[in-house]
Amino acid sequence: MRHSILFLLSLALAIEVSGCNSAPGKPGPESKVLPPDKILNFDSLYQQNCAGCHGAQGSGGAAIGLNSQVYLAIADDATIRRVTAEGVPGTAMPAFVQSSGGMLTDQQINAIVTGIRTRWSKSNPTDFAPPSYAALTPGDPKRGAEAYATYCSSCHGNEGRGGSRAGSIVDQSYLSLVTDQYLRTIVIVGRPEIGHPDWRGDVAGKPMSQQDVSDVVAWLSAQRPKIPNQLSSSANSSEGGTK
Helix, strand or coil: CHHHHHHHHHHHHHHHHHHHHCCCCCCCHHHCCCCHHHCCCHHHHHHHHCHHHHCHHHCCCCCCCCCCHHHHHHCCHHHHHHHHHHCCCCCCCCCCEHHHCCCECHHHHHHHHHHHHHHHCCCCCCCCCCCCCCCCCCCCHHHHHHHHHHHCHHHHCCCCCCCCCCCCCCCHHHHHHCCHHHHHHHHHHCEHHHCECCCCCCCCCCCCCHHHHHHHHHHHHHCCCCCCCCCCHHHHCCCCCCC
């Protein structure tokens, strides 16, 4: 009798344990919540860290659109990774990697860069050859004033203070928050989401040359306010305010 009772108790315990492991509604292993630093899904990382400025699906917003084929043609993976990880001091682009004060791991930065490239970049674009990301020769502000008058004044006004189609491009607060590289990137890539053409679209049939871009950037840089602790042009030339 005693052995029968012990057998029945053991059987009941086994059934109970088995039932707990397969209870209806119990979350499966696939539903386990990952720690924030283990998330490597591009959509999640982009939405949480990039979309607020660069727009849903990289379409642009407060900052340049990262799905731009022109931008992805001139900026290599090392550039995108460096700007994403380290940010650009003195501008609106923060550092995202933990080693620079951000919240993301190196693996998460790599997931973002890889996702941008594989999700939005077309393979070997051959229908355009934009000016280079970095300036190949120094710009000249005097030539830049002439290039600005040719390519930019119809929208931004004769002195860059705004026109009927676009706002001021020499606003002191704006120029204090962006670098020369950011200005160069915008001149080349444009901001199509707000009607700003790329380097090919300012004058029909007359795209800007490498030197035109460098000269316009030099002219804009010369309008930057000279205040204490202002980033120098040479320091600014490495990266853009938001890529």
